[in-house]
Amino acid sequence: IDADFERLPSIFYASDKKGVKLIEREYEIRKRYELPVELLNKGELHKRYKMRTYAGALLNRQSAQLDAYKAATLLFRYHIKKDHLQIFTHTKITSCEETPQGCRLKTKDDRTIRCKYVIVAAGFEAGQFLPEKVMKLTSTYALISHPIDNKDLWPEHSLIWETAEPYIYVRTSGNRIIIGGEDEDFNNPEARDELLREKTEKLEKKFHTLLPSVPFKAEMTWCGTFSTTKDGLPFIGTWPGTERIFFDLGYGGNGITFSMVGAQIISNLLQGKEDERKDVFGFGRIC
Ligand SMILES: Cc1cc2nc3c(=O)[nH]c(=O)nc-3n(C[C@H](O)[C@H](O)[C@H](O)COP(=O)(O)OP(=O)(O)OC[C@H]3O[C@@H](n4cnc5c(N)ncnc54)[C@H](O)[C@@H]3O)c2cc1C
Structure with missing residues (x-):
């Protein structure tokens, strides 16, 4: 599938004194484990990337970007054709429980679905299927x-x-720039939306300080x-004491990357294969 996948370098720059310490420590750790990384100073960042920063940055050339919407929809299309995947849109699941024979789900219009296994990939709304709160919902802004x-x-x-x-x-x-961030610690939709104008101005201002020679005018x-x-890690696997309901919750800023790891782990477990990563990402670390 063509989801505009592109390999691009990634620059993680120090915003302040604390950030300098963080990137220096991160640099040492990556070097120790032979992970590819370069440490650039402030002058090099400006010369090579036109950036005006407080100090230096870590650079790695292992990163990539893609259009996540295209990737998701094209993957669905691919598997509809290849594997006769069935998709039931606008079908809200209101409950999901394990029974001695398998799993039972209820839909919003009161229908029942019975199956052997369930994989819950309901993203930020998956909390309703878990016995405890495992993530913090915040608000984020993008232009x-x-x-x-x-x-x-x-x-580059x-x-x-x-x-x-x-x-x-x-x-x-493509030929546009996306900027985002300015996250807030709450998830109230009205309060979040009210801040949009203020956050837009803050992000634009920060961008102009960082890349003063690049023109940026927000369109959306x-x-x-x-x-x-x-x-900062996702939750992948079953809740302790259960066997048939798997969660693939790619929380955090690397959710797309982790969702692939989740697919591999869950696929292995369903086939009865051992996967040592299950303990790293499992609920066991908080239960
Ligand atoms: C602004 C922003 C920037 C991000 N940047 C990055 C990045 O650069 N790199 C990265 O790796 N990740 C990034 N992420 C995180 C990433 O987008 C998420 O981790 C990822 O999309 C999660 O995918 P998912 O399939 O688990 O959940 P989602 O994409 O949220 O999909 C969940 C689906 O479940 C459905 N659903 C929910 N509840 C129910 C229910 N009760 N019944 C039926 N269906 C239900 C929803 O409608 C939805 O379709 C970013 C996120 C945001 C918001």
């Missing part, structure tokens, strides 16, 4: 620019983010829900 002449973008179109919290992240999408703006866990 996309008007199209920009390629010559005005920064070299690298993915950019910073150490500070709330952070800003910057990337390109959004806000939405984001979710994090205490240790």
Whole structure:
């Protein structure tokens, strides 16, 4: 499938003194484990990427970006054709329980679904199927620019983010720029939406400080829900004491990447194969 997958360098820059310590420590750890990384100083960042930063940054060339919407919809289409996958849209599941014979689910219009196994991949709304709260729901903001002449973008179109919290992240999408961040610690939709204008201005200002030579004019703006866990890792697997309901919850900023790990682990467990990663990402670490 063609979901605009592109390999691009990723730059993680230090926003302040604390950030300098963080990237230096991260650099040492990555070097120790022979993970590919470069440490750039402030001058190099400006010379190579037109960036104006407080200090230096970590650079790696293992990163990539894709259009997540295209990837999801095209994967569905591919498997509908290849494996006769059936999709039931607008079918809200209101309960999901294990029975001695398998699993029983109820839909909003009061129908019952019986099956051997269930994989819950309900994202930020999966909390209702868990006995305990495992993630924190927050709010996040994002803007996309008007199209920009390629010559005005920064070299290599690298993915950019910073150490500070709330952070800003910057990337390109075709000839437009996407910037986002300015996360808030709450998830009340009205309060979140009310801040959109203020957050748009803050993100634009931060972008102009970071890349002053790149023109940016927002064409569309959004806000939405984001979710994090205490240790930044996803939750993959069954809740302790259950066997048939699997969760694939790619929480955190690497959710798309982790969802692939989740698919591999759950597929292995369903086939009765051992997968040592299940303990790293399992609920056992909080129960
Ligand atoms: C602004 C933003 C930027 C991000 N950037 C990145 C990034 O750069 N890299 C990265 O790896 N990740 C990123 N993420 C995280 C990533 O998007 C998520 O982790 C990922 O989309 C989660 O996928 P999912 O399939 O688990 O859940 P979702 O994509 O949320 O899908 C869940 C689905 O379940 C359905 N559903 C929910 N409840 C029910 C129910 N009761 N019955 C039936 N269906 C239900 C929903 O309608 C939805 O279709 C970002 C997230 C945000 C918000």
